[in-house]
Amino acid sequence: MTDLASFCATLKLDEAAVRRLLETEAGAPVRPPPWYVLLLLGVGAWITALLMIAFVAVFLGFALNVDEPGLGSAVIGAAMFLCGLFIQAKTKESVFAEQFAIALVAAGAAIAAFSLWFESENLWIAAAAAAALAAIDIWRNRYAQQQFLLASLAIGLGVAAVSDAMATGSVDIVALAVPFGAWLYLRPPPKDMRPAATALLLAMPFYALVTDSLFDPTYGSGRWPARIIAMAAILVLAWLRARGSAAPNARLSHLCIALAAAAVCLLLPPGGSAALVILMLAFTLGHWPLAIVGVLLEIYFVPRFYYDLDASLLSKSWILMAVGAALLAAYAALRRSGAAAP
Amino acid sequence: MPTLKDVNAIHGHGLLPGARYFAAASAVRDDAAWATWAARVILALGAGHLLAGILSFFAYDWADLSAFAKFATVEAGLVIALAGAWFAGIERAIGQVLLIAASILVGVLLAVIGQVYNTDADYYVLFVAWAVLILPWTLASRSAAHWVVWLVVLHLALSLYGEQVLIPEGRLTESALEIGLGALAALVLALREAAVRKGMAWLAGAWTRIVLLIATLGLLFWPAVAYVLDWEGEIHAPAAFVIALALAAVAYRRWLPDFAASTAVIGFAALFAIALGYRVIEEAIGFDWQDETRLVASVGLLVLWSAAAMGLAAKLLQALRRRLEPRPS
Numbered sequence: 001m002t003d004l005a006s007f008c009a010t011l012k013l014d015e016a017a018v019r020r021l022l023e024t025e026a027g028a029p030v031r032p033p034p035w036y037v038l039l040l041l042g043v044g045a046w047i048t049a050l051l052m053i054a055f056v057a058v059f060l061g062f063a064l065n066v067d068e069p070g071l072g073s074a075v076i077g078a079a080m081f082l083c084g085l086f087i088q089a090k091t092k093e094s095v096f097a098e099q100f101a102i103a104l105v106a107a108g109a110a111i112a113a114f115s116l117w118f119e120s121e122n123l124w125i126a127a128a129a130a131a132a133l134a135a136i137d138i139w140r141n142r143y144a145q146q147q148f149l150l151a152s153l154a155i156g157l158g159v160a161a162v163s164d165a166m167a168t169g170s171v172d173i174v175a176l177a178v179p180f181g182a183w184l185y186l187r188p189p190p191k192d193m194r195p196a197a198t199a200l201l202l203a204m205p206f207y208a209l210v211t212d213s214l215f216d217p218t219y220g221s222g223r224w225p226a227r228i229i230a231m232a233a234i235l236v237l238a239w240l241r242a243r244g245s246a247a248p249n250a251r252l253s254h255l256c257i258a259l260a261a262a263a264v265c266l267l268l269p270p271g272g273s274a275a276l277v278i279l280m281l282a283f284t285l286g287h288w289p290l291a292i293v294g295v296l297l298e299i300y301f302v303p304r305f306y307y308d309l310d311a312s313l314l315s316k317s318w319i320l321m322a323v324g325a326a327l328l329a330a331y332a333a334l335r336r337s338g339a340a341a342p
Numbered sequence: 343m344p345t346l347k348d349v350n351a352i353h354g355h356g357l358l359p360g361a362r363y364f365a366a367a368s369a370v371r372d373d374a375a376w377a378t379w380a381a382r383v384i385l386a387l388g389a390g391h392l393l394a395g396i397l398s399f400f401a402y403d404w405a406d407l408s409a410f411a412k413f414a415t416v417e418a419g420l421v422i423a424l425a426g427a428w429f430a431g432i433e434r435a436i437g438q439v440l441l442i443a444a445s446i447l448v449g450v451l452l453a454v455i456g457q458v459y460n461t462d463a464d465y466y467v468l469f470v471a472w473a474v475l476i477l478p479w480t481l482a483s484r485s486a487a488h489w490v491v492w493l494v495v496l497h498l499a500l501s502l503y504g505e506q507v508l509i510p511e512g513r514l515t516e517s518a519l520e521i522g523l524g525a526l527a528a529l530v531l532a533l534r535e536a537a538v539r540k541g542m543a544w545l546a547g548a549w550t551r552i553v554l555l556i557a558t559l560g561l562l563f564w565p566a567v568a569y570v571l572d573w574e575g576e577i578h579a580p581a582a583f584v585i586a587l588a589l590a591a592v593a594y595r596r597w598l599p600d601f602a603a604s605t606a607v608i609g610f611a612a613l614f615a616i617a618l619g620y621r622v623i624e625e626a627i628g629f630d631w632q633d634e635t636r637l638v639a640s641v642g643l644l645v646l647w648s649a650a651a652m653g654l655a656a657k658l659l660q661a662l663r664r665r666l667e668p669r670p671s
Contacts, residue, residue, distance in 0.1 A: 002369050007344050011358065011366050018352055022344070025351050032347075036602060037659055040609040044652030047616065051648050055641040062634035095660070096653030103649055187360045188353060244368040257380055283380050285364075286346055286371030291379070298387060302394050317399035324392025331385045331436075 035289040041099070042145035048103035049110065049149070056080070056111055074115035074129075080108030081133060088142055098143075106149040109133040113157060123161035130154035134196065141191050148195035155203050171211075171270055175226035177203035178274045179233040182281045185290075186240070201278050201290075204230075205297050208271025230273035231265040234258060234280045241284045253334050257283070260330030267323045272301035344370050382435055386487075389439045393446050400450050400457075409458045416454055420447045438485040445476040445491060464506045469499035484542075486550045493530060497523060517565050517575040521582045524561035528586055531558055535598060548602065555590060555603055559610045562586050567617045572624075587611055601666040605659060612655035619647035 004022075008015035025031070033041075060066040060073055084105030091097040109130060117126035134150040141147075155177065163170040181200030184193050204226070238258030242251045261280055265273040279294035281287070305316060349366045352358045358366055396419065400412070407415075423444035430437035449472045455461070456468060473496045480492040501523060508514035514522075531554040538546045566583035569575035587607060594603040623629075627640045 002344070004344055007366070007369050010369060011362055013352070013357060017357055021352060021355055021357060022348055025348075031663075033659070033663070034602075036605055037663075040605060040612075040659075041652065041656055043609075044612060044648075044655065047613075048645060048648040048652060051641065051645045055638070055645050058641050059638050062638060094653075095657045096650055099653040099656060100646075100649040103645075186364050188363055189360055190356065192350075192354055194350075240364065241368075244365070253377060253380075257384065260384060279383065283376055285367050286376055291383075295383065302390055305394070313398050313402035314404065317395045317397075317402060320391050320395030320398060322395075324388050324390070324395055327384050327388030327391060331381060331388055334381050334384065 038144050038148075041102075042148055045099065045102040045106055045145055046149060048099065049106035052080075052103055052107035053110055056107070069111070069115035069118040071115070071119050074112045074119065077108045077110070077112030077115055080104050081112060082108075084108060085136075085140065088140075102143055102146045102149075105137070105146055106153070109150050110153055113153060117157075123157060123164050127154060127157035127161050130157050138191055138193055138196060144192075144195045147193075148199055151196035151199035152202075155199050159203060159207055169225070171204075171207065172225035172229070174207045175204050175229040175270055175274065177201075178277050179229060179236075182233060182237065182277060185281060185285060185287075198290075201274075201281070202293075204274035205271045205278075205301075208269065208274070209300070226270035227265050227268075227273055230270065230277050231262045233277045234261045234265060237277070237280045237284045256330045256333040260327050263326045264323050267319050267326075269301065269305060272298065272305070275301055346370055385435060385439055389443055393443055396447070397450060400454055403457055412454050412458065413451075416447060416451045420444055420451065423447060432483055432485070438483060438488060441479055441483050442485070442488050442491055445479055445488065448472060448475050449495070464502070466499055466502035466506050469495055469502055473499050484544045486545055486547055489545075490550075490553065493527075497526075500526070515576065517569070517579050520561060520565040521578055524558055524565075524582065524586065527554060527558040527561055528589075530554055535593075548600075551600065551603055552606065555594075555606055558586060559583075559590065559606065563610055563614065566614065570614075570617045570621050572621065583614065587614070595662070595666075599666045601663055604662050604666065608655050608658055608662075612651045615651040615654075616648050619651065620644060623647070 002010070004019065005015060007013075008018055056073070056076060060069075060076070064072075066072060081104075084101040084103075087097055087101035087104070091101065112133065113126045113130040116129050117123055120126075130150070131154040134147070134154045137147050137150050159170075159174050162173045166173070177200045181197045181203070184197035184200065188194065188197075235258055238254050238261070242254040242258075257280075261276050264276060268276070275294050275297035278290055278297065282289075282291035282294055302320075305320065346367055349358065349363070349370055352366070353360070353363055396416075400416070423440045427437045427440035427444060430440060432438055432441055449468070452468045452472055452475075456463065473492065476492060476495070480488050483489075501519065504514055504519035504522070509516060509519065531551070534545055534550060534554055562579070562583040565575050565579035569577065569579045587610060590603070590607045591611075594600045594607060623640050623643050627636050627643070629640050630636055
């Protein structure tokens with residue numbers, strides 16, 4: 001860690017401008033909320049958006065006699081989306097209006113995208129429409145929870161389109177979302193895309209979570225491309241971290257961590273491997289919220305492995321013990337290198 | 343001392359190009375803290391996977407493995423884990439993990455006894471015995487993680503006892519069991535707060551408070567919402583939830599100011615308010631599919647109520663943050 005003067009000098013930043021900015025941020029009447037507040041507000045917006053979708057469905061069905069979504073409901077969805085953005089542009093102080101507008105934007109985008117799907121019977125069109133609406137929101141760049149909901153909608157529809165188009169192997173395509181999300185975190189574009197990047201990082205674990213609980217467990221002996229993508233992502237992240245560390249024992253510790261994580265990726269189901277990439281990204285960037293998400297996902301995926309239908313309990317027990325042994329060996333190596341506190 | 347949040351702000355205002363973002367994040371990263379965190383995560387995940395593997399191995403109930411071999415394997419593992427904890431010392435992370443492993447292996451041993459001797463005992467007996475047998479190690483461990491493991495075993499023991507004995511015998515209702523388990527979690531949270539005040543630093547991690555608070559409110563939330571939505575349960579369920587919510591709100595606003603804990607309290611309160619709004623609208627107007635006008639009005643009102651509840655939650659959080667989180671100087 002470093003002080004502001006040397007931080008600016010090392011990165012060739014305008015120290016006066018940075019100092020001014022940080023002082024303004026610290027004195028601002030409303031500071032950006034912490035991640036857990038955004039999570040809560042996001043859940044609230046999601047619930048309100050679902051209720052709003054139910055309202056539009058009921059209204060269309062009874063007042064306008066529309067039984068099935070189509071172009072008409074897509075137009076209504078788009079109007080709701082624009083109306084929500086308009087309220088946000090005009091609202092400065094009202095928290096109620098903000099929450100209502102976020103739900104309106106999310107519900108409008110969902111209604112428009114799903115209506116286009118019903119109209120065209122093509123999931124790709126729905127995914128493209130949702131992606132376009134998410135892009136508009138990223139360009140406007142106002143609310144993190146809104147961007148996350150819209151990006152999740154677009155990614156969810158994209159994943160559904162891929163699954164619909166491919167009889168097998170869709171998981172390997174979905175796995176590509178994780179390194180893309182990590183890249184957006186490591187080299188962010190000028191517009192803040194962290195909520196969309198988070199949605200991309202969560203795509204694979206949630207795909208595994210949904211398919212595993214609904215119809216098609218994604219673990220088992222196959223899915224090698226997905227595992228290799230996760231392994232490659234972990235090795236690249238570890239290389240980046242090691243490159244940024246001066247101490248030789250730190251480099252050795254990063255090598256131990258990377259090798260253990262890569263070995264685990266070969267053994268674990270893709271959902272668990274993707275969660276491991278999130279953990280590695282958190283470690284590489286020094287990002288506590290991602291670390292908490294990664295740990296919670298790993299806690300979910302280890303017991304879920306018990307329900308793998310492709311392997312016997314005996315095979316699973318050997319795999320789990322091998323993963324455990326690889327990780328404990330990495331811990332022992334870390335201790336020897338002096339990088340880990342006892 | 344800049345933080346990652348500052349780096350994000352500097353980047354967000356165009357003062358830091360994306361190409362130099364990672365270098366900036368690396369410059370403010372606390373390398374020592376992250377090295378310790380990584381080592382602990384690797385140790386915990388390694389031990390977790392190994393123990394899950396051992397559990398799966400014995401759950402497979404391999405017919406080729408004799409009873410003697412089964413007992414010898416588990417007991418050898420138990421002795422090795424205990425000896426390792428003894429030599430490493432339970433004040434170190436590795437010693438604590440080995441003691442937790444020994445506690446989990448006791449459960450495996452009890453399951454193997456059940457397999458070999460076909461005791462036909464109810465599941466709750468295994469969990470009660472497990473909780474009792476590992477209690478001395480838990481008390482000695484001075485590890486919050488060990489206590490979490492013990493509390494999970496105790497929770498399973500009590501909920502299985504309720505489901506397999508008390509509810510079938512008509513001595514307890516399902517709702518009362520859920521309230522009891524929630525009250526137990528609340529009691530543990532209160533004990534945790536008292537212990538931390540007495541100076542037990544090993545319990546002072548912020549995560550222990552949040553985990554216990556979410557467990558308490560989560561366990562009491564579902565029966566309360568089930569009653570409010572008229573699915574099942576008794577009036578005691580929402581009463582217990584509201585009392586727990588009020589106590590937690592006062593505790594983490596006045597006695598032990600904590601913004602993260604207050605956020606959890608406000609979140610549960612907002613979700614409960616949405617459920618309550620649904621019930622009030624249902625009673626007042628109704629969600630009758632045969633009456634179109636009323637249905638449209640009811641769902642529309644629910645949308646407004648939900649947005650209002652979340653808006654109020656956001657407003658409360660803003661105000662609380664100003665009071666509980668001092669501005670950085």
